[in-house]
Amino acid sequence: MTVQESGAEPKAAGMKDVAAAAGVSLGTVSNVLNRPDRVSPGTRAKVEAAMAQLRFVRNESARQLRAGHSRVLAYVMLDGSNPFFTDVAAGMEDAADAAEAGDLSLFLCNSAHQPAREEAYLNRLEQQRVQGILITPVDPDAALLREIADRGTPVVIVDRTPGGTTHCSVAVDDVYGGEIAVRHLVEQGHDRIAFVGNHTAVGQVRDRRLGALRALQAAGLGPDHLVDLTTTALTVADGRGAGERLAGLPASIRPTAAFCANDLVALGLLQTCANLRMRVPDDLAIVGYDDIEFAAAAAVPLTSVRQPRRRLGRTAAELLLAETEPGHQHRQVVFTPELVVRASTLR
Amino acid sequence: MTVQESGAEPKAAGMKDVAAAAGVSLGTVSNVLNRPDRVSPGTRAKVEAAMAQLRFVRNESARQLRAGHSRVLAYVMLDGSNPFFTDVAAGMEDAADAAEAGDLSLFLCNSAHQPAREEAYLNRLEQQRVQGILITPVDPDAALLREIADRGTPVVIVDRTPGGTTHCSVAVDDVYGGEIAVRHLVEQGHDRIAFVGNHTAVGQVRDRRLGALRALQAAGLGPDHLVDLTTTALTVADGRGAGERLAGLPASIRPTAAFCANDLVALGLLQTCANLRMRVPDDLAIVGYDDIEFAAAAAVPLTSVRQPRRRLGRTAAELLLAETEPGHQHRQVVFTPELVVRASTLR
DNA sequence: CCTCCGGATTGAAAGGTTTCACAAACCTGG
DNA sequence: CCAGGTTTGTGAAACCTTTCAATCCGGAGG
Numbered sequence: 001m002t003v004q005e006s007g008a009e010p011k012a013a014g015m016k017d018v019a020a021a022a023g024v025s026l027g028t029v030s031n032v033l034n035r036p037d038r039v040s041p042g043t044r045a046k047v048e049a050a051m052a053q054l055r056f057v058r059n060e061s062a063r064q065l066r067a068g069h070s071r072v073l074a075y076v077m078l079d080g081s082n083p084f085f086t087d088v089a090a091g092m093e094d095a096a097d098a099a100e101a102g103d104l105s106l107f108l109c110n111s112a113h114q115p116a117r118e119e120a121y122l123n124r125l126e127q128q129r130v131q132g133i134l135i136t137p138v139d140p141d142a143a144l145l146r147e148i149a150d151r152g153t154p155v156v157i158v159d160r161t162p163g164g165t166t167h168c169s170v171a172v173d174d175v176y177g178g179e180i181a182v183r184h185l186v187e188q189g190h191d192r193i194a195f196v197g198n199h200t201a202v203g204q205v206r207d208r209r210l211g212a213l214r215a216l217q218a219a220g221l222g223p224d225h226l227v228d229l230t231t232t233a234l235t236v237a238d239g240r241g242a243g244e245r246l247a248g249l250p251a252s253i254r255p256t257a258a259f260c261a262n263d264l265v266a267l268g269l270l271q272t273c274a275n276l277r278m279r280v281p282d283d284l285a286i287v288g289y290d291d292i293e294f295a296a297a298a299a300v301p302l303t304s305v306r307q308p309r310r311r312l313g314r315t316a317a318e319l320l321l322a323e324t325e326p327g328h329q330h331r332q333v334v335f336t337p338e339l340v341v342r343a344s345t346l347r
Numbered sequence: 348m349t350v351q352e353s354g355a356e357p358k359a360a361g362m363k364d365v366a367a368a369a370g371v372s373l374g375t376v377s378n379v380l381n382r383p384d385r386v387s388p389g390t391r392a393k394v395e396a397a398m399a400q401l402r403f404v405r406n407e408s409a410r411q412l413r414a415g416h417s418r419v420l421a422y423v424m425l426d427g428s429n430p431f432f433t434d435v436a437a438g439m440e441d442a443a444d445a446a447e448a449g450d451l452s453l454f455l456c457n458s459a460h461q462p463a464r465e466e467a468y469l470n471r472l473e474q475q476r477v478q479g480i481l482i483t484p485v486d487p488d489a490a491l492l493r494e495i496a497d498r499g500t501p502v503v504i505v506d507r508t509p510g511g512t513t514h515c516s517v518a519v520d521d522v523y524g525g526e527i528a529v530r531h532l533v534e535q536g537h538d539r540i541a542f543v544g545n546h547t548a549v550g551q552v553r554d555r556r557l558g559a560l561r562a563l564q565a566a567g568l569g570p571d572h573l574v575d576l577t578t579t580a581l582t583v584a585d586g587r588g589a590g591e592r593l594a595g596l597p598a599s600i601r602p603t604a605a606f607c608a609n610d611l612v613a614l615g616l617l618q619t620c621a622n623l624r625m626r627v628p629d630d631l632a633i634v635g636y637d638d639i640e641f642a643a644a645a646a647v648p649l650t651s652v653r654q655p656r657r658r659l660g661r662t663a664a665e666l667l668l669a670e671t672e673p674g675h676q677h678r679q680v681v682f683t684p685e686l687v688v689r690a691s692t693l694r
Numbered sequence: 695c696c697t698c699c700g701g702a703t704t705g706a707a708a709g710g711t712t713t714c715a716c717a718a719a720c721c722t723g724g
Numbered sequence: 725c726c727a728g729g730t731t732t733g734t735g736a737a738a739c740c741t742t743t744c745a746a747t748c749c750g751g752a753g754g
Contacts, residue, residue: 012498015740024704025703025704026740027705027706027742027743030743034742038701039702040702040703043703055497055498057473057498058474059740059741060471060476061408062739062741063741064408065412065708065709065710065740065741066741067741067742070408080433080455081430081433081437083430089427090457090459093459097464105456105467105468107456108427110436110455124452127407128407151404152359236644267641267644271646271648274646293583294583297583297614297615298618298645299647300621361709361711371733372735373712373734374712374714374734375732375733375734378733381713387733406711407711409710409739410710412709412710412711412712413712413738415739
């Protein structure tokens with residue numbers, strides 16, 4: 001029984017205080033925490049009682065300082081409000097929970113497409129000496145990413161393909177995704193197909209369009225069978241706008257099917273169709289991309305290209321954890337997407 | 348010019364190394380970092396050059412250890428895949444960015460409804476001595492939350508109302524939300540209204556139903572005018588199931604309107620209506636709750652009760668930051684939701 | 695009875711930063 | 725040229741934990 005301080009905040013007890021209260025040395029308290037088997041049951045009980053009584057909370061900063069690294073992984077995501085990324089993050093959580101090196105935590109950081117925010121997070125994480133950084137970067141070729149990796153913090157690029165092979169990365173084959181989407185439409189008898197998206201941007205969307213062209217070519221159809229409906233971004237509103245433009249085309253030219261770069265765009269398009277009394281899929285067949293949960297729940301369930309989001313995240317985290325192994329070589333993993341056929345393309 | 352080590356990893360330079368390389372004392376390096384104005388331009392330049400050359404990265408663990416606390420806030424969210432919570436988190440990010448005590452980072456942790464995960468995160472955060480914890484807990488009255496707060500880490504409860512007043516909290520008036528939803532339906536001429544949700548659970552959903560009953564009462568309608576369609580959870584699938592049950596009711600009893608505890612449920616219900624050729628709102632008017640982005644983008648845009656999600660998050664973070672002020676009193680902030688009327692209830 | 699052994703415990707060093715009292719150097723004005 | 729003030733720079737202590745070599749002790753074997 002020690003006397004309870006009645007003054008202001010009792011100044012959070014440390015191991016030293018615990019040791020004093022239990023009448024043992026500092027080293028013994030440490031042993032109780034880290035190698036309980038090396039401590040006799042009697043002393044251990046005394047120490048544990050003291051810890052409980054003093055409401056001892058281990059100081060992680062001090063542990064890290066000593067250890068030289070923390071037991072934290074972080075995912076810097078591009079857009080926390082996009083279900084795609086939260087699912088990827090869920091996969092990472094699975095991997096972190098399952099890791100042998102128990103006791104890992106995954107922290108999420110949302111850059112929200114803002115380079116400044118991304119940079120601030122990256123710096124903070126590096127200073128925190130996190131075990132590794134997972135990131136879907138605004139710019140996959142940013143110098144900072146390379147620098148951080150060079151200085152020794154493992155970095156894995158998620159859902160982007162960096163220029164070189166200076167990091168591990170995981171991504172999905174978007175050309176193939178575009179190909180299976182449009183091949184399906186062609187098989188359904190369509191030969192004038194709209195591509196809805198902002199393909200001027202490099203990356204994903206461009207690849208998906210490329211795949212679409214390949215599918216047409218394979219069917220003996222030239223690039224003029226793909227009608228571009230270019231949007232500024234990939235939101236639901238963009239999809240609505242594209243729908244109106246599409247409906248305005250004369251019937252002789254109007255595509256009978258649309259391949260959307262994204263499910264959000266597809267949902268917007270679908271909504272416009274409903275408003276304008278165009279029947280889906282009879283008047284217009286629609287294929288989306290990502291297969292987000294709401295794609296299946298739409299008024300007309302959406303055919304979509306599914307990416308193995310959760311697996312993407314899990315694999316990324318596994319690659320990250322493998323970085324610390326001795327003769328590590330960076331790997332670029334590419335997954336294959338899959339077409340999920342639903343009512344929006346089946347007449 | 349120092350000689351570049353050619354062996355393995357040069358062992359990350361610390362301030363001591365920088366000091367040596369620049370030919371100054373440790374304290375001066377510290378001053379360059381923390382009080383640059385107290386250092387003459389010449390030495391500062393020397394030190395900065397040395398830092399660049401050695402690729403010096405500040406060690407946050409050591410800083411924290413010295414400072415006694417970190418510059419990190421954390422939000423432990425109940426469900427990272429629910430757009431509601433990611434929007435709340437976005438509001439917190441706004442507040443963290445704007446905070447006077449510059450240089451705060453917000454980390455997100457996803458408990459995914461799992462008490463064990465939540466507990467692991469809470470312990471880790473407390474050990475990390477974070478500046479404060481924001482949380483939408485699985486159980487708002489869990490003992491651990493109180494203990495952590497008692498030991499000195501500020502805790503703010505988000506979107507839940509804890510039993511006592513031992514924490515700050517922010518929430519939304521769900522009774523009122525239910526009331527305005529059903530009042531609107533009554534004004535549209537409905538007098539037999541379905542309530543779709545799992546109201547056996549305590550909390551939100553129960554309050555929303557309570558509000559619905561009040562609205563009926565205010566219109567002189569008894570509780571028998573509310574038809575309960577009870578679900579197990581609040582997912583799209585639950586909504587679909589409820590829709591089928593509803594459609595199975597004889598027309599003489601079947602409600603002409605439905606108030607859903609959640610937009611996901613409402614979207615599922617909407618989908619069933621489309622499948623069964625029930626017209627919305629003519630055959631069934633639908634009101635959802637949360638006003639998630641997809642509510643407006645549905646095939647029939649959904650009337651919904653909007654919660655100030657972003658503001659909820661921002662306020663929560665502000666309350667948290669205010670906790671450190673001297674004579675702090677815990678506050679319970681309650682926001683008022685707002686009805687957004689769209690096509691799903693307007694004939 | 696002495697030695698040796700192994701398990702239990704201890705004490706001190708180390709890890710990188712910040713802070714603070716203090717010393718040194720430089721200026722100003724008398 | 726000096727007293728007193730300001731600007732720069734220094735050195736050591738403190739933050740809390742972990743690790744590891746060293747010590748202590750009781751007991752077994754000779």
